[in-house]
Amino acid sequence: MSTFRPDDSERYSSTASNVEKSGERNFLALSSAARRVDRVYHYDLDLFQVCKRCFQPQVFMEATSSKGFKNTSILREIATKFEVPAILIRHEFGDEDHAYPIDIHYWNPGILGYDAPPTRSLYGVSWGTLISTLEGLRDRHEC
Numbered sequence: 001m002s003t004f005r006p007d008d009s010e011r012y013s014s015t016a017s018n019v020e021k022s023g024e025r026n027f028l029a030l031s032s033a034a035r036r037v038d039r040v041y042h043y044d045l046d047l048f049q050v051c052k053r054c055f056q057p058q059v060f061m062e063a064t065s066s067k068g069f070k071n072t073s074i075l076r077e078i079a080t081k082f083e084v085p086a087i088l089i090r091h092e093f094g095d096e097d098h099a100y101p102i103d104i105h106y107w108n109p110g111i112l113g114y115d116a117p118p119t120r121s122l123y124g125v126s127w128g129t130l131i132s133t134l135e136g137l138r139d140r141h142e143c
């Protein structure tokens with residue numbers, strides 16, 4: 001059995017996205033190895049909510065502080081497989097206290113395609129609106 005040992009140049013990723021999240025990010029253990037697998041996608045999913053009783057997913061979510069286009073096509077494909085919505089949250093970078101408003105973009109299951117518009121969007125709402133949305137998804141779930 002061989003041991004995977006990339007050279008040190010592969011040890012760190014310092015893309016703007018990675019620096020935003022955690023500074024100089026060591027992704028050797030998982031990301032670097034996983035990216036060597038052909039014919040699959042690896043998707044960094046920010047959050048998915050599941051039922052505490054049956055573990056059925058209720059929503060899949062991605063969050064970003066970037067202002068430009070955010071590809072959610074794989075997120076929506078995964079959510080559709082489970083017949084649940086997909087949500088994209090746009091927030092201010094570094095807002096750990098949830099002091100700034102957010103935008104919530106919501107896709108019903110089955111809304112597919114690279115640049116499909118959201119089913120609905122809420123702009124400049126509080127984080128409490130997100131919590132209410134997640135509670136609503138929890139409350140509508142039946143198992």
